Amino acid sequence: MVGITGYGGYVPRLRLQRAAAAKANAWLNPGLMGKSKGERAMANWDEDAITMAVEAARDALGTGDDRSRVKALFFGTTTAAFSDRLNAGIIQAALTLEPDTACFDVTGTQRAGLSALANALNAAKAGVGEALAVTGERRKARAASAQEMDGGDAGAAILVGTKDTLADHIGSAVTTADFVDHFRGSGEEFDYAWEERWIRDEGFAKIVPPVIKAALANAKIEAAAVDVFILPTTFKGVAESVAKKAGLKPESVKDQLGAQVGDSGAAHALVLLAHALETAKAGQVIVVAQFGQGCEAHVFKTTRKIESWKPERGVSGWLADGKQETNYMKWLVFNGLVEWEKGMRAEKDNKTALTTLYRNNDMILGLVGGRCTETGTVQFPRTRISVNPNNAAVDTQEPYKFAEKPASILSWSADNLTYAMSPPNHYGMMVFDGGGRIFMDITDVDPGDVDSGTPVRMVFRVKEWDDRRGFTRYFWKAQPDKRRKASAKAAAE
Amino acid sequence: MAAGIRDKVAIIGMGCSKFGERWDAGPDDLMVEAYLEAMGEAGIEPSQLDAAWFSTHIDEIGTGKGGTPMSLALRLPNIAVTRVENFCASGSEAFRGAVYAVAAGAADIAVAVGVEKLKDTGYGGLPVGNMGTLIPQTSPNGSAPGNFAQLASAYRTKHGVSKEDLKRAIAHVSVKSHANGSKNPKAHLRNVVTEEQVLNAPMIAEPLGLFDCCGVSDGAAAAIVTTPEIAAALGHKDLVTVKALQLSVSNGLESQHNSWDGSYFHTARIAAKKAYKEAGVEKPREQISMIEVHDCFSITELVTMEDLFISEEGKGWSDVLNGFYDADGKVPCQIDGGLKCFGHPIGASGLRMLYEMYLQLKGRAGDRQLANPKLGLTHNLGGSPSTNVCSVAIIGQQGA
Missing domain, CATH: 3.40.47.10 (Thiolase/Chalcone synthase)
Known part of the structure; x- marks a missing residue:
């Protein structure tokens, strides 16, 4: 039977304190003070839907080099970097999935994340092998808006297949209705939303319950047997009232993670699903639904394997790694909501030579270097002549993946001179366990966080934007690895 | 190992412009300042120069590519001018070229001039350079x-x-x-x-x-080199040799x-x-x-x-x-x-x-x-x- 074979999540490190945002804007909109509780996940300046999806996928797939089991990839989002360039293809390249992986963008609605999962399930059911549903969303909202307070940035990934399932897919239902609770026209930055009360009463209350019932009927499951019910919404009490209408137990309603993450839009159903799976017990029934121009719902029943399988960090691991951000100005800058003085150094032309990008695709997007088959010397980038000073072997290098290899800092600086979105810009020479080194940017870092010897892990991030041409450039960066730092410290003690 | 350059070439004149924020001077003015000082000390006429080496690093602003900026600025007598560039070591590279030309016997007297006009960018520090099409895609923003x-x-x-x-x-x-x-x-x-x-x-x-950071300056420097024998024949004493x-x-x-x-x-x-x-x-x-x-x-x-x-x-x-x-x-x-x-x-x-x-x-x-x-x-x-x-x-x- 087709079902979930792995899952992962991602929540960016920064957590905007809602009280700070509310306080900054209360003079404009006193009502925001009513939303001043908790925190929302805030993407670093160099994170977007794609990079968060990549992190979540790594969380689900683990650190092994061989990912050839993944035969299809569906990326659900409404905030991808490109309208016409396969965003899922960028993710495929970053994950170094095989070229024969079928990749698709699923978009256009807030239920795109769950629709990506539906597509993955269908692909696995059709026999392609394992399929990966990934999602990521970097919510963009106007300053001083309710959406700014309610939203959150996050990603999730669900791997599906037919063998060794953690949760079997036992039923589903869908309905499509051109119910426009909000929209974002092509090329527009921000949502335009209709009245909440109408969305609640005519949307959620009338459209969702029949779909839940239909999915349960399809799964041949009694409503009362549902252990976990996931329905992302920012409206208070709506998931509970939908559950009641569908006959579900009140205690089955999954917490929205509103106080820690916020609503991550199209990503949120899978974020909540990944989070729920972390603590699920064998034999539980999980219903996950997502609303948007209709509704989609899927029913899963966990297997015994659910209790032994764990993601690399999981949503809860990322949640525990947060850093409180109280600087609302930083939020504005990171989200392009304010014109700030970048200085003349920012005038550098970031035009990307697409020929160069393609020629070096696995190097740039996959962080793939080379390993000499004669001497074992590992290097980045891969070259025809080996860098080994004692044996400059020619044409001996095979591809060698760096992205999942642990590394540490050899040298570094924190640079106040260079143009940076989050100064000072940290960068340095990273040396990898197992060989090789890369001189690269360090991200998710504050002054005083790093020194020579600090463990780091690689993260896929936005390198630069080419604002003039609308191109986003991606590469890998080093992120201080607090988990390894902690374990190294524990070992020393 | 090769016999090396020791004592085969003498310096008979050197010049250096005032360094600094030379708002008053373009690269040609700076070159002239250094060159005239060096020529005055060497005591030779431009017609005695056989070859020239010219170093400048940054193409984006200032001086320009090729050998022509030096030849034009100094009104050289249509001799060979080779522009060299080797990052911040470009000046030494120009000197190396001139010295080797003399040591090889290809030139009796050669001149090296290095120049950079940095203060035409509008901001402090070095100009943000162009590193080609691959390096900017991976190297740090530094x-x-x-x-x-x-x-x-x-x-x-x-x-x-x-x-x-x-x-x-x-x-x-x-x-x-x-x-x-x-x-x-x-x-x-x-x-x-x-x-x-x-x-x-x-x-x-x-x-x-x-x-802890050096000055970002405008300036030029020049050297005139020849063989010790020619230097002596020109009347130079207490020779400084390479x-x-x-x-x-x-x-x-x-x-x-x-x-x-x-x-x-x-x-x-x-x-x-x-x-x-x-x-x-x-x-x-x-x-x-x-x-x-x-x-x-x-x-x-x-x-x-x-x-x-x-x-x-x-x-x-x-x-x-x-x-x-x-x-x-x-x-x-x-x-x-x-x-x-x-x-x-x-x-x-x-x-x-x-x-x-x-x-x-x-x-x-x-x-x-x-x-x-x-x-x-x-x-x-x-x-x-x-x-x-x-x-x-x-x-x-x-x-x-």
């Missing part, structure tokens, strides 16, 4: 101080030096260069600074503060192979060893009278003291603090103020270093004249610690 600051963290870690001790040692590097620069009328920065000022200056790139010219270029080892620990310049050590051999120097700490090194940043100068084998490895920082490289120390370093205070017009800097050594050897260094220098070494570096070119040249009194 600056020269951030790249060179890397040395500090690696040096501290390797030698177990505390942050505070190293910060104080590099502060001393700058205090010393300001003291020296204050005596140099052509220097860009002529103010004396205290250790306290240096330590408390705004941070540019951890741990380098404002005073003893060694070495250049070592990174091949990716530092940036791609884990054998390099990030605390020193791999190329500098290779170039220094070869230069000492070429010049017949066996004990540099004893035999070298004075040095002009590439102190683009204070930390660069500090590790270079070890790379040149004058300080023992791991002892450079304490030699610096003990005043070994001060004007009254055993081996004065940056007696003209160095890049730090004389300034760093990139394409000119290698020639500017030689200019000071030349003045000292000729006994014409004014207030900053050292007693009886015999051999002067210049160390001119370009790139970053992990990927660079390094020139080490030695000049001295004929027969020394």
